[in-house]
Amino acid sequence: MNFKEVKVMELAKITTKGQITLPINIRRQLNLKDGDKVAFIENDGQYTIVNPTMLAFEKIRNAMEGEAERLGLKDVDDVVTMIKELRNEKKEGEE
Numbered sequence: 001m002n003f004k005e006v007k008v009m010e011l012a013k014i015t016t017k018g019q020i021t022l023p024i025n026i027r028r029q030l031n032l033k034d035g036d037k038v039a040f041i042e043n044d045g046q047y048t049i050v051n052p053t054m055l056a057f058e059k060i061r062n063a064m065e066g067e068a069e070r071l072g073l074k075d076v077d078d079v080v081t082m083i084k085e086l087r088n089e090k091k092e093g094e095e
Helices: 024-029 052-064 067-071 076-094
Strands: 039-043 046-050
Touching: 039 052, 046 052
Parallel strands: none
Antiparallel strands: 039 046
């Protein structure tokens, strides 16, 4: 890591119990509220704090990449139509 290129955003102090308080600006950028959890991502000895909800959405998005095209969904109307069809199929199967 080239420390000349590093921008220190905020500092936090570790308590005797190993706890830190995330500065308000970082909590806002990560969209974190009271009681939320954070995830620590390690990459070559560097750690990044992330909102695990956003991490989960990113994983889902990556997993779903190309599915709309595969299913022939071109716009929101196509998605709504598909959902209606699936709901109708489910109702018919329950009868």
